[in-house]
Amino acid sequence: VPPWDQFVDQFISGNIIFGGFHTHLLGWWSHKDSPNVLIIAFENMKKDPHAAVHSVASFLGHNLSDEVIESIVDQTSFDKMKHNPAANVVWMDEVVPKRENPIPFMRKGKTGGWRSELTEEQSAKIDTFVTEAFAGTGLVFDYGDD
Secondary structure, rough: OHHHHHHHHHHHOOOOOOOHHHHHHHHHOOOOHHHHOOOOOOHHHHOHHHHHHHHHHHHHHOOOOOHHHHHHHHOOOHHHHOOOOOOOOOHHHOOOOOOOOOOOOOOOOOOOHHHHHHOOOHHHHHHHHHHHOOOOOOOOOOOOOO
């Protein structure tokens, strides 16, 4: 992984593995009103996983009992998924070039971790980019509280 200053510049330019964040997000956002697309933010899933599961079930036309929803919330918890090779993309090690200090695909399962990783200047640079890239789209970002 490059130093954070370099990564921030690459992130803003879209020069990162799998392409630009904004390009990816705007591509899906353009389909937000399509009947076959459901967009749920990670931060919202973390705040209320039961509501997220209910939203997905409703979107798929299923009415689930509280017991089933609770089971899904449990099975899709960060700790369970991190130890599930079907969910934790261990094959990334084969795709991403070897790094001196590899970062696991599933890191901490929390929101707002950028606060401890980025400097205020790096954060401001990304904020400016996000404001410009998503201006007029109606996209609102929740930067996470935990």
